[in-house]
Amino acid sequence: MSNILAFAESRGGELRRAGLEAVAAARVIADAKGGQVHAMIFGAAGIGKHAAVLGAHGADVVIVVEHEGFTHNNPEAVSGSIAAKMRSGDFGGFTCAASATGKDIAPRVAAKLGVPLASDATAFTVTASGITATHPGYTGKVLQTVTLTAIPAVVSVRPGAFLPKENAKAGSVESMAPAVDPSASRVKITETATGNTAKLDLGEAPVIISGGRGLKEAANFKLVEDLAAAFGNAAVGATRAVTDDGWRPHSDQIGQTGRLVSPDLYVACGISGAIQHLAGMRTSKTIVAINKDKDAPIFKLADYGIVGDVLAILPVLTEAVKKAKA
Amino acid sequence: MKIAVCLKRVPDMDVRFKIAPSGKAVDETGLKFDISDFDGYAVEAALQIKEKLNAGEVVVISLGGDVVQETLRKAMSMGADRAVQLKHDGAPVDSFAVASALAAELKDGGYDLIMFGRMSIDTAHGAVGAIAAELLGLPCVTAISKLEFDGGQAKMRRELEGAYELVECALPAVVTIDEGIARPRYPSLKGIMAAKKKPLESKPAQLPAERLALDAMALPPERSAGRIIGEGPDAVPELVRLLKEEAKVL
Numbered sequence: 001m002s003n004i005l006a007f008a009e010s011r012g013g014e015l016r017r018a019g020l021e022a023v024a025a026a027r028v029i030a031d032a033k034g035g036q037v038h039a040m041i042f043g044a045a046g047i048g049k050h051a052a053v054l055g056a057h058g059a060d061v062v063i064v065v066e067h068e069g070f071t072h073n074n075p076e077a078v079s080g081s082i083a084a085k086m087r088s089g090d091f092g093g094f095t096c097a098a099s100a101t102g103k104d105i106a107p108r109v110a111a112k113l114g115v116p117l118a119s120d121a122t123a124f125t126v127t128a129s130g131i132t133a134t135h136p137g138y139t140g141k142v143l144q145t146v147t148l149t150a151i152p153a154v155v156s157v158r159p160g161a162f163l164p165k166e167n168a169k170a171g172s173v174e175s176m177a178p179a180v181d182p183s184a185s186r187v188k189i190t191e192t193a194t195g196n197t198a199k200l201d202l203g204e205a206p207v208i209i210s211g212g213r214g215l216k217e218a219a220n221f222k223l224v225e226d227l228a229a230a231f232g233n234a235a236v237g238a239t240r241a242v243t244d245d246g247w248r249p250h251s252d253q254i255g256q257t258g259r260l261v262s263p264d265l266y267v268a269c270g271i272s273g274a275i276q277h278l279a280g281m282r283t284s285k286t287i288v289a290i291n292k293d294k295d296a297p298i299f300k301l302a303d304y305g306i307v308g309d310v311l312a313i314l315p316v317l318t319e320a321v322k323k324a325k326a
Numbered sequence: 327m328k329i330a331v332c333l334k335r336v337p338d339m340d341v342r343f344k345i346a347p348s349g350k351a352v353d354e355t356g357l358k359f360d361i362s363d364f365d366g367y368a369v370e371a372a373l374q375i376k377e378k379l380n381a382g383e384v385v386v387i388s389l390g391g392d393v394v395q396e397t398l399r400k401a402m403s404m405g406a407d408r409a410v411q412l413k414h415d416g417a418p419v420d421s422f423a424v425a426s427a428l429a430a431e432l433k434d435g436g437y438d439l440i441m442f443g444r445m446s447i448d449t450a451h452g453a454v455g456a457i458a459a460e461l462l463g464l465p466c467v468t469a470i471s472k473l474e475f476d477g478g479q480a481k482m483r484r485e486l487e488g489a490y491e492l493v494e495c496a497l498p499a500v501v502t503i504d505e506g507i508a509r510p511r512y513p514s515l516k517g518i519m520a521a522k523k524k525p526l527e528s529k530p531a532q533l534p535a536e537r538l539a540l541d542a543m544a545l546p547p548e549r550s551a552g553r554i555i556g557e558g559p560d561a562v563p564e565l566v567r568l569l570k571e572e573a574k575v576l
Contacts, residue, residue: 107421147538257447257505275339304555
């Protein structure tokens with residue numbers, strides 16, 4: 001029971017960084033147990049082309065499940081096939097990212113196997129008795145440590161917590177037919193649409209530029225997008241006030257009831273720092289805040305703060321970042 | 327339509343938490359409690375469905391000690407018709423155990439739609455709804471921000487990172503609710519009075535053995551105090567220098 005199965009998440013035929021992070025987390029458990037990492041990828045014909053990348057990031061075996069019914073995510077057939085694979089082999093655990101898709105798949109897999117799961121772990125250790133995982137709760141204000149004694153262990157890991165590592169294992173590739181007929185799923189995803197124009201999304205970007213009410217109107221988000229473009233590896237986020245007003249789509253919202261992110265760099269533009277917002281970004285590695293009110297709560301958290309008019313500062317910062325990147 | 331909404335009592339998050347002497351819980355002294363955020367959205371969404379159809383029943387269910395009766399009354403003061411308390415000393419951290427107890431109650435309830443918040447705002451595992459659906463053998467769509475009906479078919483939207491999915495499934499089904507679906511109403515005085523007379527059934531929770539144990543709760547390390555490096559556009563060069571040389575993110 002020393003092998004670990006990882007969910008190699010994809011969307012629209014592309015492998016997601018979340019998939020490589022699941023492999024990285026699986027690698028930690030497999031290495032502690034002296035086992036192998038098997039990565040399972042689902043998609044329409046052609047998805048198998050990502051097997052090499054998965055192998056290069058630590059998967060000993062890549063299991064490719066190609067079927068037209070996986071053109072969109074298909075939670076019932078994906079979780080059913082994962083559970084069947086887990087039952088058929090020598091698997092002691094399953095990992096996936098705690099992304100929107102992973103958080104949907106993990107509990108289904110756990111329930112099919114009749115085990116609990118450790119959700120959204122930011123770190124874990126493997127011991128003889130099980131897996132001890134750290135999981136931020138209470139909007140990030142309390143760290144919970146849980147021990148999972150059930151076998152197999154099902155663990156989802158917070159995006160950004162387990163970094164993909166080049167770890168060439170020259171993974172072998174197997175193909176597998178879906179264990180559950182994808183066309184028989186009761187839940188059907190009819191469309192997967194991109195919510196905004198940004199190339200990078202909040203789940204993957206190492207840099208996030210976020211805007212709040214201090215931008216004064218929706219059109220001024222252009223300044224935030226310009227700064228994101230100058231970085232080149234940045235996604236655009238927003239506060240709840242702004243998504244509630246319809247300036248940005250709900251999927252851009254960072255906070256207690258939105259996305260929880262921990263990028264390398266978080267730039268808060270015209271954001272005062274309501275508890276609701278801080279809950280979603282307080283674990284960012286470096287935080288920059290630009291706000292006109294020097295007493296705004298965001299400055300208590302920011303590594304680097306600039307007091308002033310965000311509309312005047314952003315264009316100057318964008319130019320300076322462009323120059324630094326050139 | 328007969329709708330069940332499962333909800334959890336959680337502390338108000340707008341405080342600085344302290345850890346209880348046991349090291350395994352937050353100190354509840356002085357904390358205010360309410361319906362968990364996403365569960366509140368679920369209650370509101372359920373009530374709106376009932377009001378639109380002008381028929382049906384909304385049943386709210388919560389697992390926990392007698393303190394959850396107050397939470398259930400709050401949901402009934404918003405408009406839910408009746409409530410069930412699955413009595414247990416506190417709420418277990420093991421999602422599988424909680425889902426099993428809820429599924430046992432939901433199984434023969436004849437519900438067309440079973441709703442959960444997409445996660446509780448305190449322990450934040452986000453797993454109970456989907457596990458309960460599996461145990462009940464019902465289709466499940468998680469973290470939905472829109473819900474409409476077309477005949478017996480539910481049409482939904484799920485938010486992903488930077489994208490969304492349009493999803494369909496037939497009823498009966500389990501859904502878990504994300505933000506954006508509905509803002510919970512405030513109970514009216516009339517609603518609060520009416521809730522006192524609505525039925526609240528209390529019965530023991532059927533919990534299996536837990537296989538996920540909470541070892542400890544702790545406060546995260548404090549971030550070093552914030553630093554203001556300057557004012558206005560003139561501070562930009564210093565910021566860029568620090569991002570490059572100190573934070574090494576540029």
